[in-house]
Each structure stands twice: as structure tokens, then as C-alpha cells.
Amino acid sequence: MAKVPVQFTLNGSEKAEFVESGTTLLNALRDKIGDTSPKGGCHQGTCGACSVIIDGELRLSCLTLAETCGGANIKTTAGLAEGGVLHPLQRAFLDGFATQCGFCTPGMIMAAKVLLDRTPNPSREDVVEALSGNVCRCTGYEPIIQAVLSAARANSQNVA
Amino acid sequence: MAIRRGRGVAAINYPTGMNLGGDPTQALVHSTPTGNFMVTLSSVDLGQGMKQIMAQICAETIGVPTDRVIVDTADTDTGPHCMGTFASRGTHRAGNAVIQAAKEARQVMLEVAAEELEVNASDLETDGQGNIRVKGAPQKSISIFDVALSAHFKRGRSISGRGMFLIPRSYPEKETGAMKPSTCYAHACTVAEVEVDDETGEVTVLNVKNVxxxxxxxxxxxxxxxxxxxxxxGISHALYETTEPYYPNRDHGGxxxxxxxxxxxxDLAETEIIVLERPSSDGPFGAKGPGEMCANPQIPAVANAVFDAVGVRIDTLPITPERILRALKAQAAG
Structure with a gap:
């Protein structure tokens, strides 16, 4: 099959790759570019482990074709820390023991980031709604919900 | 037709490990040239935190900070033998093996330090910060970094230890059938409060209180x-999980x-957790196996709460709306 060129911005740096037509963004990120922070769970859009942010929107990279991402601005969990300092969400997940096996964590953090970008002071119901597309098998969700609420509080204190 | 509320309680005992052909785990500990300690296991950390716990156990036994310990797990081709991470046995079995290995490594470390300091090894203690000092004369000390360098490049010693923990196989006594198939029981009790819709059979767990x-x-x-x-x-087991839910035709199944x-x-219930610590006599630093048992007592507690709410005993898991409605129908038919 013919390869197709695709160019996009990943966590602030320009990427240019040739991919097989039909390659998912998930596979392009993991296998071509080496960003393994999005995880391949179900590969059919139901578990949320592959979530990334494309032009500010939460997207499932397993259902997104890489060749449709030309010119897009893509963010993954691997690009969240700045200058070696963890993002408030990462810090809150770490401090709140909101991760066990860790497989769902990057997707959870992406979903939470889109929520906090739009709703800086979410209610518990907002958080539950935002995470409802992401599956976790270990934590029972409560520590994750608490971590997102705690990151929101930390953010609002920094702003104030 | 109404929403009915019920409360159920259940208590469990849960063993650590198992009794097939004996239940062994081995561990090896050795120091690197710069005085970090490597724990080699073939036990698996599948997210429950085994590496962290084994690092703590090794660090506590040798007398160094936890971040000086590196744990290498899960290559069953090359690692010392472990029966595996199951039966809530990881902390208990591997932890005991790590203690034994770390004690032996600590002894060699103190012997090398004794030669460097020209004192008797039995007069030495660790400060927990990466140094070894003479008891009562802390100014006379040497860093574990320097001890490891000396062992490797000057004294020709391997600061290392072997650990083996085995629960031997238990056979039943011929006369009575009595045996000891498992060790080190953990215990739990749960109170669950539910609402059951007796029209739809739907169960909502309002809260669970666990000890x-x-x-x-x-x-x-x-x-x-x-x-x-x-x-x-545990709630998931009680109410949701099955590979074979009832369908008129299996082709419609998951x-x-x-x-x-x-x-x-x-769908989360309000959850309360209380931990009682009664150190076990044979566990590493008194630990037991909390792994699997923590998902058990909720199941009978929820079943009892459903009985309290609508008066039917569901003895098949999961307790689906359909099973409740069938039981209610049978009850009404009397």
C-alpha cells in the first residue's frame, strides 16, 4: 500500500512521517514516533486508554487515522511536564495514589486536562462525566476522581 | 411497586498462599560497586506495588534508604524461583525470602566495614542513611558507598545474600483429615446498604463500610x-461481572x-475503609496478604442486603435485576 506523508505538531515539536494509509494515530505515535504514552487497550474506541488532545478536543487515537491529522496540534501525556516539572494533574495523580497498574492513567489525565481547560472549578459530577469514557480496572475510580478535583483546587490557588 | 432499602453484613477469613507441592519463593540480594542493593526475584509486580514493598523490606533489613534498593522482577527464565504472584502470597512469601537474603548481605557488608574500620563486625550498626558506624562511637564511621568499593576492588568480597522461604506441603492426617493447607489468615467485615427496585430488579449500592x-x-x-x-x-463481582449473562440465545452474549x-x-458506592493492624507472627515485619481478600466480603454483604430489602435469597452471582425479578416472582407464586 502506498505510504502517505503526514505533518503535525506533537507536544510543541513538528513531526513529519510517512505512514501506511489507514494507520491509526495511536500506532503512528507509538510505533513511528516513539511516544508510548497513549495506550492501546481495546482498539475500538471504548476504553479511553489511547486518548489524546487534538486541537483542544479529546480524541481517541485508536479511531483517528494519522493521515487525517495534517496540520493538527496534538498533545499527549508525555508532553505535559514542562522543564522537568510535572503538570498539576500528574502531580495530583502521584500524590493521591490515583494510579495502580498505570495503563489507564495517560488517558485519564488527557480526559481530565480537557475538562480543566474548559471548567477550571468542576463539580464532582463534572469530573465523573468527563471520565466516563475511560475504563480503569484497579482503582475503583474514586482516587482518580479525587485527584482531578485536587488538581483543580491546586490550579485555582495558583491563579489566585 | 417500590424502592426498598436493605442492609447486609458479612465477615470473611482469607488465607495467604496455597498448598500444592509446597509453596516456595526465593530471592537474591547483592550490592553494586557503589553500594546500591539489587533484589532479584521472579515474582511479578502487576500493579499492586510489589517492587516498592520488596524495596522497603530489603532497605529496612540492610539498614539503607529505600531509594538505594533496585528491584528486578519477572524474568522467570533467569530469576530465582517463585511460585508466582497469586493467592495473595507476594508480600508474605517473597518478603520473607528478601529478609533472609538481605540479612546475609548485611552480614557481609558489616564484615567488610569491620575490616576497613579495624573493629569487630558485631560492634557495628547502620544509621539508615547510608553509613555504618561503631555503636556508641558514631564519629567512627564509613559510608556504604566506600564499603562496597572496598569489597569490590580491594577485599574481593561479594556483598550478597540468598533467601528462601518455603511453606512445606501439608498432607491430611489419616485418622482425622486435619491439615494446614494455608497460612496467615487476613480478616474482613463489610456492611453494605442497598436500594432494590422491586419493579425492575435493579440494585443500587448506597454505601459500603469495610474493616x-x-x-x-x-x-x-x-x-x-x-x-x-x-x-x-467486590461490588462489581456481586452485581455485574459475568462472562455468561442470561440471554435467550448465547449468540446475543458478550x-x-x-x-x-x-x-x-x-456507579460508585460511598465507601469507607478501616484498617486494623495486628502483625502476623510469620509475615515479613508482620504483614499478611491483603490482595484478594479485600474484594470478598462485599459479595455476601450485598446478597444479604438484597435479602433484607426484598426478602429473596439470590445464591448465584452476579445478582442481576433479572435474577431478582425471577426470585420475586417465585416468592409471589408462593
Missing amino acids: FEIGRALNPKMVEQQLVGGSWM TDFNQYLMPGPG
Whole structure:
């Protein structure tokens, strides 16, 4: 099959790759570019482990074709820390023991980031709604919900 | 037709490990040239935190900070033998093996330090910060970094130790059938409160209150994390999870984990966790196995709560709306 060129911005740096037509963004990120922070769970859009942010929107990279991402601005969990300092969400997940096996964590953090970008002071119901597309098998969700609420509080204190 | 409320209680005992052909785990500990300690296991950390706990156990035994310990697990081709991570046995069995290996390594470390300091090894102690000093004369000390360098490049010693923990196989006594198939029981009790819709059969778990007796909590935050997740999973077992839900035709059934029901973030019961620490006599630093038992007592507690709410005993899991409605129908038919 013919390869197709695709160019996009990943966590602030320009990427240019040739991919097989039909390659998912998930596979392009993991296998071509080496960003393994999005995880391949179900590969059919139901578990949320592959979530990334494309032009500010939460997207499932397993259902997104890489060749449709030309010119897009893509963010993954691997690009969240700045200058070696963890993002408030990462810090809150770490401090709140909101991760066990860790497989769902990057997707959870992406979903939470889109929520906090739009709703800086979410209610518990907002958080539950935002995470409802992401599956976790270990934590029972409560520590994750608490971590997102705690990151929101930390953010609002920094702003104030 | 109404929403009916019920409350159920259940208590469990749960063993650590198992009794097939004996239940062994081995561990090896050695120092690097710069005085870090390597724990080699073939036990598996599948997210429950085994590496952290083994690092703590090794560090505590040798007398160094936890971040000076590196744990290498899960290559069963090359690592010392372990029966595996199951039966809630990881902390207990591997932890005991690590203690034995770390004690032997510590002894060699103190012997090398004794030669460097020209004192008797039995007069030495660790300060927990990476140094070895003479008891009562702390100014006379040497760093473990320097001890490891000396062992490697000057004294020709290997600061290392071997650990082996075995629960031998238990056979039943011929006369009585009595045996000891398992060791080191953890205990738990759960009270669950539910609402049952007697028109739809739907169960909502309002809250669960759990008390867990798990020996010594070697890492209290990680124990809490495991228990919170486990409590949720117990409710999941009670009400949701099955590979064979009832369908008129099996072809309509689930085919993969996407159709395997578990409660999502919107279905959480209010959960309370209380930890009782009664150190076990044979566990590493008094630990027991809290792994699997934490997802058990919720199941009978929920079944009892359903009985309290609508008066039917569901003895097949999961307790689905359909099973409740069938039982209610049978009850009404009397």
C-alpha cells in the first residue's frame, strides 16, 4: 500500500512521517514516533486508554487515522511536564495514589486536562462525566476522581 | 411497586498462599560497586506495588534508604524461583525470602566495614542513611558507598545474600483429615446498604463500610489504595461481572471485555475503609496478604442486603435485576 506523508505538531515539536494509509494515530505515535504514552487497550474506541488532545478536543487515537491529522496540534501525556516539572494533574495523580497498574492513567489525565481547560472549578459530577469514557480496572475510580478535583483546587490557588 | 432499602453484613477469613507441592519463593540480594542493593526475584509486580514493598523490606533489613534498593522482577527464565504472584502470597512469601537474603548481605557488608574500620563486625550498626558506624562511637564511621568499593576492588568480597522461604506441603492426617493447607489468615467485615427496585430488579449500592485486618500495613497508602479498589471490585463481582449473562440465545452474549460489565465512575458506592493492624507472627515485619481478600466480603454483604430489602435469597452471582425479578416472582407464586 502506498505510504502517505503526514505533518503535525506533537507536544510543541513538528513531526513529519510517512505512514501506511489507514494507520491509526495511536500506532503512528507509538510505533513511528516513539511516544508510548497513549495506550492501546481495546482498539475500538471504548476504553479511553489511547486518548489524546487534538486541537483542544479529546480524541481517541485508536479511531483517528494519522493521515487525517495534517496540520493538527496534538498533545499527549508525555508532553505535559514542562522543564522537568510535572503538570498539576500528574502531580495530583502521584500524590493521591490515583494510579495502580498505570495503563489507564495517560488517558485519564488527557480526559481530565480537557475538562480543566474548559471548567477550571468542576463539580464532582463534572469530573465523573468527563471520565466516563475511560475504563480503569484497579482503582475503583474514586482516587482518580479525587485527584482531578485536587488538581483543580491546586490550579485555582495558583491563579489566585 | 417500590424502592426498598436493605442492609447486609458479612465477615470473611482469607488465607495467604496455597498448598500444592509446597509453596516456595526465593530471592537474591547483592550490592553494586557503589553500594546500591539489587533484589532479584521472579515474582511479578502487576500493579499492586510489589517492587516498592520488596524495596522497603530489603532497605529496612540492610539498614539503607529505600531509594538505594533496585528491584528486578519477572524474568522467570533467569530469576530465582517463585511460585508466582497469586493467592495473595507476594508480600508474605517473597518478603520473607528478601529478609533472609538481605540479612546475609548485611552480614557481609558489616564484615567488610569491620575490616576497613579495624573493629569487630558485631560492634557495628547502620544509621539508615547510608553509613555504618561503631555503636556508641558514631564519629567512627564509613559510608556504604566506600564499603562496597572496598569489597569490590580491594577485599574481593561479594556483598550478597540468598533467601528462601518455603511453606512445606501439608498432607491430611489419616485418622482425622486435619491439615494446614494455608497460612496467615487476613480478616474482613463489610456492611453494605442497598436500594432494590422491586419493579425492575435493579440494585443500587448506597454505601459500603469495610474493616480489614491485614497484619502490618507495610505501606499504608498503598494498602488503602488496594482496599478502596478491592471494595469496588467486590461490588462489581456481586452485581455485574459475568462472562455468561442470561440471554435467550448465547449468540446475543458478550464477546470481549467491552461487553463485560463493571461499575463505572458514575456507579460508585460511598465507601469507607478501616484498617486494623495486628502483625502476623510469620509475615515479613508482620504483614499478611491483603490482595484478594479485600474484594470478598462485599459479595455476601450485598446478597444479604438484597435479602433484607426484598426478602429473596439470590445464591448465584452476579445478582442481576433479572435474577431478582425471577426470585420475586417465585416468592409471589408462593
